[in-house]
Amino acid sequence: MDLLPRTLRTSNGCWTCRLRRKKCDEERPVCDICAALRITCHYADKKPEWMDGGARQEEMTEKVKREVKQKAPYRRVDRPPAFGEKVANAGFGQWSTGPQNMMPEPTHNGTHSSTETPELTSAGTGCGHLDSNQVGRSDSILTTFYLQSVLPFLFPLYRPPIARGGTAWVLELMIRSPVVRQATLCQGCFFFCLAQGTDSREVICETVFSQVREAFKSLERAIQGMDGSNIVENSRGTVHVMASIVQMLHFEVAALTFENCGAHLNAALALFDQLFDESGTVEPAELQSHFKLFMHHLGPSSYIPPADHIQIPSAEQDAFYFSTALLLFDDIIASTALQKRPRLYQYHHSLLESNEGDEPVINLESVIGCQNTTILQIGEIAVLDKWKKECQNAGKLDVIELVSRATQIKNTLERQVVRLEGESAETCKLSGNLLDLLAPNNSASSSRRLVTLVWTHAALLYLLVVVSGWQPASDEVRHHVSQIIDLLANKITPNTLLRTMAWPFFIAGCLSEPAQQAEIRQMAEALQPSIVFSTVRKALEVMENVWHSGGDGLSQDFSTVFKAQGHIILLV
Template sequence: MAASKDAKSNASKMHRRSRTGCYTCRLRRKKCDEGKPGCKACTHLGVSCVYKRPMWWSNTAKRAEQKEMVKERIKLTQTAKKTKDASTPPPSLCKTDTFSDSKPSSRTPSVCTPYAQEVNFTQVSPEGYFALPQPEALMSHPPYPVLSPYEVDIKTERQIFINDVPTRRDSTISTFSTFQPPPMGSSCHGFAPESWVQQDYYEMQQESFTEEPVNFDFFDLPHGKTTPNHETVIEVDEVDKPLLNHFIQKVSKLIFPILDANQHSSTRSDIILPALETNKSYLHCCLSVSGLHKKSTEDAPSEKIDEHILRHRYAAISELCAALNEDKNHAQILEATLGMIFFQCSVGRATDSIPDIPWHQHFQAAADLVDRLELPTTVVGAMQCGDVSRPPFNMALTAWIDILGSTMLGRYPRFADTYRDLNIGKGSAGLSELMGCDDKIMFLISEISCLEAHKLEGMDDLVLCDYVKILGHSIGYCEPGPGAVKSAFSGTGAIKPKQLSINVTAAFMYAARIYLCSLVPGFRLDDHNVTSLVNAFCSVMEYIPAGPEGHDRSLVWPLLVVGSVSLSTSPFRSMFEERCTRLGEAANFGSFGRVRELFMDVWLLVDSEAAMGSYQNVSWRDVMRQKEWDFLLI
């Protein structure tokens, strides 16, 4: 009797999974995008996509037979694709390796090597990469202060359904403290009482906003999402409450602006606050970042702020070391380590000289954790199964840092093989949703970075030019069509996330072309093709929101690449200064402020060379070395 009930329960769950998806996806228990005449999953796997109820659906035995037939068909399709890829492989510029000892790789041969020797995970310790001397000024502070509860946020959500179809989602976040109540009439996000919810509702009526549904569960987060009525409790010492307040109210909204646009500002409540509550190392990392931002934007006593910054940096490292020594909580360690790398890009000035571990040493440990957690296997495996939903959030952030960070150092991306596999299989790592640039362009930037590393190792010029031509054609396939780049604002003034992503992708695409062209021997800044690309980039920037609430700080890398090749007569310089003016004080800190400082030295060299009739490229990387800067400019 119990077995019969379980069978009925399982059957009921299967039928409730999807009422409108194709029956093949229902059979495979996979999410269906309901594409017509065939959904993407079935088309990709080469299986029959059926929307009309088939005869075998109501028969358990027939359904099991059909499932086995579909599995066999998928195996045959994947085998055929691998055979085809092996017979006509696209040129590879990245290293090849297996994800694990037990799973052989089907990748094509390659001639590259990784940009850094693999670090034995068990050897990462305070005596190794995490070694950070404890400052003498902090010896009087206990390593773990007395903790007291500090209430931060309450989030409530309400969703309206019409005929079982979600049409509207209301989300309210209240920020308060038991010690300091919020000012009356204020909003935790700084929005007017008519928040984005009302804007979205009217857009749905006027502009068919339902074509851009918000997927609040797009990423697979390293921690569980809080329930709607969950009260976040973050424990900090009394002296650190101003830093926590400052981080939540001022810094958190700077970190993932594109993701906030896609998720309607839910990243703070869904990603940052849960991590602050459960991950001590992450909390100390954020408090040190808050101190850096406070130091850059307020007239706070420098010595006192520096003391807090160093104290929390040391506490974060100590927590990480303890977890590493215990060989547990790998996802939390990775989350905190990525925060130490990425959050620094939003705060601080180029002149800050507080001791810190270089970002690429942090990343080396983070990459080992990514391998340990088998995140590359997860995203590639999901692509091969036709299931591209819920990519790991930490893998997406790792990929962003890895790809653009490799261009900072002139080295191979650590996971270049993974990006190439995803590019060939038309997979996604979630980069578009996270940072705004389409995955295909980012994967091609990874290939260009590999090509530059080969060039620095002495690749033959003729071979180099062949690869440049091939990659140039590949970028051409990603060119936005006529009229694709346009205003990212709706009639009500709200951001349209998909259009914003198209515009941001176009900016990265032109920067990628310039980056690729700069590898060609004899590259000149006054070449017509180069100046045309710079002009095209400036045109795209007209459609990307500027100012404190804009997205300039999400475009640091393309601004760096394009700005470094702009001449004094180029429209880029006037465009950049105008956007700096609109950005205000925020243009002076974070990666954007560092690039602005870097341009002063680069343009001085460019202009002096041009005055003598020389238009050879000036390496911004060389200028950074001369200034002893070791920044991640993304």
């Protein structure tokens, strides 16, 4: 089948089509030809340096050929459906209110509500069948594999204490909730195929897309079943759905595609709004107490015999905490690409900030490895970026106010850097043996310190670009870029942790000097198999575009770089 439109080749086509000597339809920011092939579409008014008619052009030609071949499996199967499109608008940069009600799910004692549909309670996985009465052999294997290998890979710095239940909540929800079960088993199936050393990536892609489609269908049925349900009465079932969407979203960007992540993030955010603040009238000062009350409603907590004083959170409480932490984080990172205020910004003060020395309600460090202070400031920079853009468009930018607001953020981040650098400089290593499990995990603590340091340097780079524009030759920019590269290349191990820092890796890489780019490229390409490091590979792909363009036409902000991709690139 000829994917190329029957249009005449012109001098305004993308440079990718010109390089391939193909007709370009000149659609922007991504032409239909490149979109159909799922390859990078290079658009620039100025002729790229690699288009030299010589060795560099030949090298680029070979690179594009390899990309066409690598993306072939993804073109041979249907892309996973964006179930969020039925809940929220999937358009780039658009948010919507999402579903209005909740889905009925098994009650806390394991019985089903009278309105639950048989279709949901008997949903099969497509990779071994599991229901409430019988656990198939394949599902037992995939469940164990998911808990032991997949979950730690996707969230390597999420290590809830065993004394508080660890990750047992995932197993409990897999047993009780069909939507959670399918969401986790399809992920386990994908990684299990990879673990077998399967040579054919096409077979793996066919398998995983089949499983993902089934999981999305289950989630879609769950969302459709929410109409007419009472939010409070069915809050546990809705938490199951929200947790499934969040986990599938992170799996999606790690191993599949970014095409639907905007729609899926919209759906999860809409559910959070509906679930946590269904009336929409909770005052900001009351949000913290409202959150704690809602968490209490998701109980009761469990007690471990024979010592009945050992209290463990319920599975729904752990699931909601985990999902809320990821949603707050995802929302902030998405806002840097969308040049918008984070949608959950109203919750930042209540849930993420410490009050009078107390621990914050949500500790992001315990889930993603980066401390709240740094992530909060990234959110503040996104708000500042949006404000600056609006003022510029209206022709009334107050530079003094811009600098004043930026200085407050910068001072907070610089104090964070000084504090982190003053702590132990032990090189972090993650180990999973029994003795480390039973002993205090100092290495994980060191990992989080260094991870936070990387994110903080990247936040300062982001702030510099928002305030002063694209200035990679600046001494201050060079300092932060060098610090990030040194930390990633020499201090943080294992190197697979880079996947959790794709955003700071991208920020530093875009502003790097030519002499540093080979090392950056090597860090990304060392992560194998590449199919499970999509965020890092995508970050490198966009960096390469920036490097080849020399920064021309960037309009001096990161959002332009992100938007040039045609859909949201969620580097989480």
